[in-house]
Amino acid sequence: MRLLFPIDLRSDTVTKPCAAMRRAMAEAEVGDDVYGDDPTVLRLEEEAAGLLGKEAALYVTSGTQGNLTAILTHCGRGEGVVLGRETHILNFEGGGMACLGGVVPLAADDPSGLPGIPEMEAVLRPADNVHFVRARLVCFENTNNRRGGHASTPQEISERASWAHSRGLSVHIDGARLFNAAVALGVRAADLVRDADSVQICLSKGLGAPMGSLLCASRDFVARARFWRKRLGGGLRQVGVVAAAGLYALRNNIDRLAEDHENARRIGEILAEGGLEVSAAKRPTNMVYFKAKDVSSADRILEACRSKGVLFNKSAPDTFRLVTHLDVSAEAAREAASLIVGVSRS
Incomplete structure (x- = not known):
């Protein structure tokens, strides 16, 4: 060869779109997604939500936009996000949470790919003390890029999510390469995010689509996130031509x-x-x-x-x-x- x-x-x-993906793009039904009229986007969002065991999904331009939309939906200005020191959100997303949302990162050590409960405990402060940022959210990354593409198990995610919820914190998962983790571990992607309040998956990495990510969560959360997507300049029009590539990716490129x-x-x-x-x-x-x-x-x-x-x-x-x-x-x-x-x- x-x-x-x-x-x-x-x-x-x-990656470049294959011939079959290009055909799907060329033949896609389209509409105005801001009006909710793009049938291909609607199918993509429904299928993604189903794969992850969530009620709804929102198509966004990129993983960075998906993570930022999630954080701004979860948190108000001056509130804190607990996340690992080696996470993509902290290191490679331009400080968007602070710049655009006034949200404060609270970095915890994550030597094994996820911050441990003691490490997360260490960055929290008493919520009734006026000197300290009040944390609202914990973010996990799976797989963890900076930790060598390490895949974290459902059990590891669940025990940390349970701790977060017991502290009144919501949980977001940056699952840009979530399907890599699922395939490596031999589990369903839904098993990895069952205890998360929101999750972002990327279509343009291992799945091979030319663009796009999906933010999956409850219907109420997605409805609120749609406002943040618009505020961030993410309102999309006849975007079914690329959403079709995402559908092809989900149907053909996971296994x-x-x-x-x-x-x-x-x-x-x-x-x-x-x-x-x-x-x-x-x-x-x-x-x-x-x-x-x-x-x-x-x-x-x-x-x-x-x-x-x-x-x-x-x-x-x-x-x-x-x-x-x-x-x-x-x-x-x-x-x-x-x-x-x-x-x-x-």
Whole structure:
């Protein structure tokens, strides 16, 4: 089999719609979604809510917009959100909760992918003390990107959600790669979010759609979130043309995520066998992190691999992240890993 270059391992957001997905987009029924008239969006929202065991869903432009819409629906200005130090919401979403909502992040250590109950307890303060921010929400990320694509179990989520609810806190899950977690653990996605008050899932990562995310929750919550989506500039018109891609993704691209996980596992094996230091998540999915000897050699490895058509990014000055996805075959994964080993040795 002749491999096509580049082999792009920068992210699972770089996928291209397949021919069948493009046909679905071309043939989609459309309407004005702000008026609730787009039939394809309505089908997408219904199917997503059903998959996650929630009453309703709201189609949004991106995972960042979905998370921000959820936070602003849950919290008022000056209120706090407990979340892990290594979460995407805290590190990679532009500080939207603070900038646009006046919501205060309360960062807890999350060494295993989720903050533990003691870590979350440590950042809470007495609600009746006027000196302290009053927390309203806890956010979890599953899978956790910065923790190597680690998948957290239903039990881990449930015990933390139970604690949060006992403290009067709501629970939101950033499930940008929730289906990766479900496939890796062999559970239903609904099992992972059954105790969450809201959850965001991304269609444009491992599922391969060109854009879009869904915010799933109760009907009342989604109705209130719709106002925040509009306020954030997320009112959509004849968007069924891309919602159709999301429907195709949900119907066809979930089970195949296991292939991405296997390709990531094999990449990690080849890198480790080649003498590179690979950081393995406890429950890995579609990400591989590895380290160079030092910063200068990291720059050399990155540029040499790019020049040969293997693309990936740094996650730290001496550390790289590789992400497998539906546009990376098993053969391409092996070829990329072997090339990285060769470049590292040269």
